[in-house]
Amino acid sequence: MPMKYLSRPILIAALLTIALSLTVLWTWPQYQEFQELRGQAIQLQARIENRDQYAVQLRDIQEGLQAEEAKLSQVNAALPDGVSLPALYEVAQGLAASSGMVLSSLSVSVGNEETLSGSPASGGEEGFREISVSLALAGSYEDLKNFLASVNRASRFFEVSSVGFGEGAGAEQEEGVFEFGILLKGYAL
Amino acid sequence: MVEFIPKEQREPWRVRLLFPGAVMLLVFAVAAAVLFPYLQGQEGANVAVFEQELRDTSGLNIREMEKTIEKNSKKLTGLVELAQTRRDVRQAFAALESVTHHLVYFTGTDFRTEEGTFGLSGRTETFRTLREQLEIFRAALDISTVELSDLALPAEGGVSFRVVLTLSPQVFK
Numbered sequence: 001m002p003m004k005y006l007s008r009p010i011l012i013a014a015l016l017t018i019a020l021s022l023t024v025l026w027t028w029p030q031y032q033e034f035q036e037l038r039g040q041a042i043q044l045q046a047r048i049e050n051r052d053q054y055a056v057q058l059r060d061i062q063e064g065l066q067a068e069e070a071k072l073s074q075v076n077a078a079l080p081d082g083v084s085l086p087a088l089y090e091v092a093q094g095l096a097a098s099s100g101m102v103l104s105s106l107s108v109s110v111g112n113e114e115t116l117s118g119s120p121a122s123g124g125e126e127g128f129r130e131i132s133v134s135l136a137l138a139g140s141y142e143d144l145k146n147f148l149a150s151v152n153r154a155s156r157f158f159e160v161s162s163v164g165f166g167e168g169a170g171a172e173q174e175e176g177v178f179e180f181g182i183l184l185k186g187y188a189l
Numbered sequence: 190m191v192e193f194i195p196k197e198q199r200e201p202w203r204v205r206l207l208f209p210g211a212v213m214l215l216v217f218a219v220a221a222a223v224l225f226p227y228l229q230g231q232e233g234a235n236v237a238v239f240e241q242e243l244r245d246t247s248g249l250n251i252r253e254m255e256k257t258i259e260k261n262s263k264k265l266t267g268l269v270e271l272a273q274t275r276r277d278v279r280q281a282f283a284a285l286e287s288v289t290h291h292l293v294y295f296t297g298t299d300f301r302t303e304e305g306t307f308g309l310s311g312r313t314e315t316f317r318t319l320r321e322q323l324e325i326f327r328a329a330l331d332i333s334t335v336e337l338s339d340l341a342l343p344a345e346g347g348v349s350f351r352v353v354l355t356l357s358p359q360v361f362k
Contacts, residue, residue: 008204015211019218027218030225037232044239051243051251058254065261072261079264126260128267148279157271160278163300187271189264 078157083110083129083188091156092133092184099146101139104179108133126189132161133184140176151184158184276302276361284331284360285309290322305361307354310339314347326352331360 065072080087088108096103113127137147144163151158161183246252281300285307289295297310313319326335332354339351 008200008208012204012207012211015215019211019215022215022218022222027221027225030222030229034225034229034232037229037236041232041235041239044236044243048239048242051246051249055249055251055254058251058258061258062254065258075261075264075268078268081260126263145279145282148282152275152277152279157268159271159275159302161302163278163298165298187267189260189267 074155077155079128080156080188083131088131088133088186091154092135095147095150095154096135096137099139099150100143101137101147101180103135103137105136106133128187128189131186131188133158133186135180135182135184137180137182138177139180141178144178144180147182156186158186161185276305278302278361280360280362281305281307281356284329284356285354288325288329288332290318290325292318293322302361305356305358307356308351309354310349310351312343312347312349316348319348319350323352326354331357333357 085108089106092106093103109132111130111132113129137144139147144165148160148163151160162181163183164181165178278300281302290313293311293313295309295311297308299308300306301308311322313322323335323337326332334353334355336353337350338353339349341349343349
């Protein structure tokens, strides 16, 4: 066999060795890195899509809420943001006046943030603040019943926590007029 | 036999097949060695763009929308919960009116909604009337317990007493 044909197998072996070495030592690691980046890119793209979808859903909900603006404002009136004492006094005075009672004193205490079931609001979570409104009101028994009805109808949410009148704290002032001590409980976010 | 004109020696078939194959393989290997770093660069750029896009949420106001929705939803569910559990105190007074003996006078009240209790200070002329009053209370469906205490005979006459009534929860519905 001539020399030229003898060198062909050696050349083939050399070419294969070079191709294999190149693939194993350079191309394969590059390919793996490429695959890793590709996977990362796909994941990021999916996250972006999910986020955009989530944003669209949030926007839809918000638009839905805006469409119910009237109802939402009623909810906000019942459970307002923050404890505004002047607004609270105004509501209490309005309730007393509308039921024919005279408001003689009023005191307010604001509790810590907690859930409505009474457990403390967990970290980061915004809880409701319980507002206790203690009222001293003068009026008749019928006025008291009107007052209780007004509390139930009021745009601001209140619960009657206790009602007291008696010979000590609330003696009869004039014929049929008593002084009642009423404790109301309201909430604010 | 001596060949006068020597013939060219033919390559063996394996060599003929393998040689172009090896060349092609090398070409592919070189092409791949160039291609993958290029693609890697492209994907790297994509990753950087996506990461930036994820970081940049300013146009979406997600946090703001979440806060608004969360607040409204909390208020709505809170209000429903409160409205469902709110006790109508007027009903308690109406129930008391319906079971008050016409000869008994209540002079003091201490009503506690959460406990559903009515602490009543009262006066009556005779023990008989008081007994009748207690019987009325005990017979009333809206009252679950009756506790009499502080029984006294005041100087001005009659009988003074204190009674604590526990109302049934359905009274407030």
